[in-house]
Amino acid sequence: MLGSMARLWQTVKPIRIRLYLGLLSALTASLVALGIPQVLEFLVNRLDTGATAATVWTGGAIVLGLGLLEASLIWLRRVFAVSPSTLVEKDIRVRFYAKVQHMPIAFHDGWGSGQLLSRMMGDINIIRRWIAFGMIMLVTSSVTIIAGLVLLIRSSWILAGIFFLAAVPVSIIAFRFHREFSVLSRRSQDQNGDLATTIEQSVQGIRVLKAFGRGPTALEDFTAQAEELRTTEIRKATSMARFDMFMFMLPELALGVSLFVGIHLVAGGHITVGQLASYFATATLVVGPVRMLGMLFGQMVNASTALDRHYEVMDEDNTITAPETPAAIDPAEARGAVAFEGAHFRYADAPDHVPDVLDGVDLEIRPGETMALVGVTGSGKSTLLQLVPRLYDVTGGRVTIDGVDVREMDLMDLRTLTAVAFEDATLFSDSVRDNVLLGADPTLDEAARDELLHLALRTADATYAYDLPEGVDTRIGEEGMSLSGGQRQRLALARAIAAKPAVLLLDDPLSALDTRTEETVTGRLREVLQGTTTLIVAHRTSTVALADRVALLDGGKIVDVGTHQELMASSARYRWVIANQEEERRRDQDIETLTGELDLSALQGGTEQGR
Ligand SMILES: Nc1ncnc2c1ncn2[C@@H]1O[C@H](COP(=O)(O)OP(=O)(O)OP(=O)(O)O)[C@@H](O)[C@H]1O
Numbered sequence: 001m002l003g004s005m006a007r008l009w010q011t012v013k014p015i016r017i018r019l020y021l022g023l024l025s026a027l028t029a030s031l032v033a034l035g036i037p038q039v040l041e042f043l044v045n046r047l048d049t050g051a052t053a054a055t056v057w058t059g060g061a062i063v064l065g066l067g068l069l070e071a072s073l074i075w076l077r078r079v080f081a082v083s084p085s086t087l088v089e090k091d092i093r094v095r096f097y098a099k100v101q102h103m104p105i106a107f108h109d110g111w112g113s114g115q116l117l118s119r120m121m122g123d124i125n126i127i128r129r130w131i132a133f134g135m136i137m138l139v140t141s142s143v144t145i146i147a148g149l150v151l152l153i154r155s156s157w158i159l160a161g162i163f164f165l166a167a168v169p170v171s172i173i174a175f176r177f178h179r180e181f182s183v184l185s186r187r188s189q190d191q192n193g194d195l196a197t198t199i200e201q202s203v204q205g206i207r208v209l210k211a212f213g214r215g216p217t218a219l220e221d222f223t224a225q226a227e228e229l230r231t232t233e234i235r236k237a238t239s240m241a242r243f244d245m246f247m248f249m250l251p252e253l254a255l256g257v258s259l260f261v262g263i264h265l266v267a268g269g270h271i272t273v274g275q276l277a278s279y280f281a282t283a284t285l286v287v288g289p290v291r292m293l294g295m296l297f298g299q300m301v302n303a304s305t306a307l308d309r310h311y312e313v314m315d316e317d318n319t320i321t322a323p324e325t326p327a328a329i330d331p332a333e334a335r336g337a338v339a340f341e342g343a344h345f346r347y348a349d350a351p352d353h354v355p356d357v358l359d360g361v362d363l364e365i366r367p368g369e370t371m372a373l374v375g376v377t378g379s380g381k382s383t384l385l386q387l388v389p390r391l392y393d394v395t396g397g398r399v400t401i402d403g404v405d406v407r408e409m410d411l412m413d414l415r416t417l418t419a420v421a422f423e424d425a426t427l428f429s430d431s432v433r434d435n436v437l438l439g440a441d442p443t444l445d446e447a448a449r450d451e452l453l454h455l456a457l458r459t460a461d462a463t464y465a466y467d468l469p470e471g472v473d474t475r476i477g478e479e480g481m482s483l484s485g486g487q488r489q490r491l492a493l494a495r496a497i498a499a500k501p502a503v504l505l506l507d508d509p510l511s512a513l514d515t516r517t518e519e520t521v522t523g524r525l526r527e528v529l530q531g532t533t534t535l536i537v538a539h540r541t542s543t544v545a546l547a548d549r550v551a552l553l554d555g556g557k558i559v560d561v562g563t564h565q566e567l568m569a570s571s572a573r574y575r576w577v578i579a580n581q582e583e584e585r586r587r588d589q590d591i592e593t594l595t596g597e598l599d600l601s602a603l604q605g606g607t608e609q610g611r
């Protein structure tokens, strides 16, 4: 806990002076408040010995003045601490976003998106409240308690002793509470994150859940998870309530005993009535911070848990970084020769006994060449593609572009050199234009951008975008959900083309298209991509046949390279893979034709329930 708090202290460096000023205001306010009972003591003692009206008025005015001063100081504390703390909150949040954005795909494979979301929003909010309020108030309360105790001793050491005695169990209870509460607090924050992950996933997968009638099951699972969180929250509240009870009871008890003893002391002439009055006034002031200590302890525990969760993410190592002095490359001048040299890759979570997904891939793609990558499903084609822009790093061997290891390059350079159309066409809820021009040269003027947009849309046969309600400025729904699968896929392809990369990586970009559209797109791609090195994962013979050469990935290795005709003639394995894929496609088409002819209305009655 101390470790993360110390790190936070480093983080708030830019606002430390203002925090000190806030602390100073808060401390002065407390001391001023403690001054009031001293005036009271003076007044009450004077009443004993016959006070004039003037003394009473003066005393009253002083008390009023002190009260006003205290109020202004409390206001100042807010002025000093609140606005800079929001600044730090923003900084921490932006840094967290940058970190998450910067981390490689492997990191995101391992972290639930809801965990990141809750750390990003909830935890950082808790940290801010701790900086602006908790941290300052904890110091202030502690100082007030100490100063108050000194004043109490001054009033009467016997009465102060009674107050002290009550403080011993308070600190024991506080220590035990802290231990219990930190475990619960961590659990609750983690469960919050898991809950967010579940919400995120079901919102994303809402179609699947509905279509399979899994809504009720999903709700059950969610309810169970929410119930778990509730149990934790209740245990947290119970623990807090127990602590609070002692925090309220013990000081009250001490005051009661003090009153009893105090009256005897006054009667015996050991202390004056003024001293007793001042004792009670001071004690009442000290009781407030003593009680607050419980809440502040809770806040501190929450904040340090939030900090731990925050630093857990911030401390994750990013292995995909550029060297200090990256190889000098001009993306505009690149030829785009890609080579895999003994490339190995295995996913971090792969069990020991399975061989590497890529088990020594050797492949050369000549500048400007279109190479098709063929292999059975799960053979590692998508994985291989992702090694080029370093979405994953090889675990052995190397990948080069124009002879330079991709790990030697500046990451921006590398990602300008390459563009990818992924298997799942992820789009952003933004205009068609902005989606397609996402990776386009930002220095182009308006006209050139329009021209590029048109070229990309035409090549990908996505000119349907011009007919959308607001043309290419139509905002497409979240993750492009308002478009059909084929429409989405063609926009994703257009996006890769518009980036004008030297090396284009297409992961089965035409899978959702019918044969005729596919042929149109393949033909146009060939025209436009003259001179662009292209590695295209292909399932259909029509796409494969248009490639200059084909590489067959099998058992983690490239086992055959050549033209489609050559491989058909020479490689039995290739004939087998192609025949398999053709058959799969025929089956798909048969199903399409079949379902087109069937009367589906008979099926509907039975499936409508539970959706
Ligand atoms: N993020 C991941 N973490 C762990 N293993 C993965 C991950 N992605 C893929 N794999 C595994 O790596 C292997 C290769 O997957 P990959 O997606 O590269 O296959 P593919 O050839 O593209 O298949 P398809 O033709 O079905 O798209 C598979 O066995 C898969 O289970």
Ligand SMILES: [Mg+2]
Residues within 6 Å of the ligand: 381, 382, 383, 423, 507
């Ligand atoms: Mg794949």
